[in-house]
Amino acid sequence: MQEFLMPVLLLVGIGLVAGIILVLAAKFMAVSKDEKYELVRAMLPGANCGACGFAGCDDYANKLVSGDVPANLCIPGGDTVVKGISSILGKEAVDVVPMTAVVACTGGCNTVEEKMDYRGRPSCVAASLFYQGQLACDHGCLGFGDCVKACKFGALSIQNGLAVVDKKRCTGCGRCADACPRKVIYMRPHASHIHVACINPESGKKVLKECKQGCIGCHKCEKVCPTGAIKLHGHLAWTFPEKCIHCYACVEACPVGVIHSCFYSGDENQPDLLKNQEPVVKEA
Amino acid sequence: MAFYLALLLDTILVSNVVLAQFLGICPFLGVSKKLDSAVGMGLSVTCVLVISTAVTWLINHAFLAPNNLGYLQTLVFILVIAFLVQLLEISMKKFIPSLHRALGIYRPLITTNCAVLGVTISAVDEGLDFLPSLVFALGSGLGFLLAMVLFAGVRGKMERCNIPQSFRGMPITLIAASIVAMAFMGFSGLADGIFGI
Missing domain, CATH: 1.10.15 (3-methyladenine DNA Glycosylase II; Chain A, domain 3)
Structure with missing residues (x-):
């Protein structure tokens, strides 16, 4: 009798004590969850x-x-x-500033020169580590699609060696901008849609050697802009969204076609001014 | 004093709980991918080890040993460890929420960690007194932490290597673990040599 009673009692006792302590602990040390x-x-x-x-x-x-x-x-x-x-x-609602990813590069397979036949790992990070990538331009989109892999919403694709954002699917989370080793992709408020699709800061002569569609710093956009919303910073044009009135003067003036409107037609957020206009994207 | 130092050194380096006794291999391989999670897991195991060794030692010497119930050891110890981990979780949530958040998902993992059970049992089996048992548990925990941190570093390096296809993943991890374990064999006799015990 004694032989099996003791272990059974012991185990039950320990279990009981542990259980009671746990119940008490849960009761007295409970953290109220909101x-x-x-x-x-x-x-x-x-x-x-x-x-x-x-x-x-x-x-x-x-x-x-x-x-x-x-x-x-x-x-x-x-x-x-x-x-x-x-x-x-119980707070007052604040508007979200809808953001969208913008690819600041126009160079695809036909426009940008290649300086080597890169056969390494097909990833932008890997390619950019290897002598700045296969492109003659050290700043442009490498087109291996690290951003495509990073996007959770399927908004990016590589078309003709260049990352393209599907504005309808883009939620503006910014994952692609983080994934891009060249920082070609950046986030922009949805409403300001005229942007310079080139980030090569070199002089026009050098840019033209590397790519047919790169900002050459010709000052034409600066001159035609009525509000001073586009200015040259070194050899590269920059836009100032807060001043832009979306008159498309710069888009038409650009001789290399790197100033784009990133709108797709039928966007509800499109300003009234542009409702009837077709989106102007010069073909490469 | 020299005895405690020797015990500490012995448990951390010479008979390292993971690399010499092969206890707790599961978290060693599972949680060592990143340094911060390895440190979190190592610290939680150290904490639980010391507390559970104290309690199981008392239970063993108060109830099990006098009644000749050594065969119940495993069962009772598992019960006590599970209870302690749960209690620690509740009290930590209340009193140190920052630590609770830092350890995150590793707390429940400890309940099923054989390193904790192994150390508590071997502390009793080696016939250590109460205080030496605690030092033994602390040393084992620190040894576990050391092994985790070292191996996290090794795995970090391996991620950037071009490993042959057939060895990728778990195979190369196991090979690396065995090499680290072999390196730790170099410590054998260290504690005896220094302290002359």
Whole structure:
């Protein structure tokens, strides 16, 4: 009797004591979890894209509930999510500035010279580590599609050796801009759509040797712009979205066709001024 | 004092819990991909090891040994370790939320970690007193941490290597682990040599 009673009692006793302590601990040391957290978390898209700057949707929801974090950081979610979150938290809704990825390069297979026959790993990071990549231009899109792999929404593709953004699918999370080793892709407010699709800062003579479609720094856009929204910075034109009135003067004046409008037709956010105009993208 | 130092050195380097005793291989291979997660796991294991060794030593000497119930050791120890990990989790969430967040997913993993069970059992089997058991557990935990950190570094280097197709992934990891373990064989006799015990 004694022989098996003792171990059984011992095990049951230890289990019972441990259980009771755990129950008491759970009761007295419980951390009240905010109900709002669950609601806010359910509101967020759950893509964990990191556009808000936090480590995923869970983290952002946590920060939203606990601290003074702006509710308009979720770019893929857009206005509906912001309104939802704001109503849960009892804050006033703030508009999201919709962003879109822009490829600042026009050079495809036909326009840019190659300086070597690169046969290494087909990745932009790898290629750019190897003597700045296979292109004669040290700044342009390498076209191996690191951005395509980074995009969670299938908004990017490589067409004719150049990354192309599908504006309808782009949510503006900025993952492609982080993935691009050349920083050719950058994020731009959705509403400002005239941009210079070249980031080569070399002089016109050098640029022309490397690529048929690169900004040569000819000052033509600067001269035709009525509001001073496009200026040369060294040998490279820069746009100032806040001054741009979308008159398309620079797009038409550019002799190499690197100033683009990145609109697709039928965009609801398109300013009234441009509603009836076809998007002007000069063909390569 | 020399005894404790020798014990510490012995458990960290000479009979390293992972690389000499081959306990806790699962987290050693699973969580050593990144340095910060390796450190997090190593610290949680060290913490749990010391506390659970203290409790299991007391239980063993109060209940099991006097009643001649040594065969219940494994069962009781698993029960106690699972309980302690859970208790630690609850209290950590309440009192040190920052640490709770830092250790993240590694806390529940410790419950099923054979390194913890192995060390608590060998602390009892070696017939150590209470304080030496604690030092033994601390040393084992630090040894685990050291192995994790070293191996995280090795794996970081391996990621940038051009490994033959057939060895990629787990095979090369196991080979690397065996080489690190072999390197640790160089420490054998170190503690005895220094402290002359």
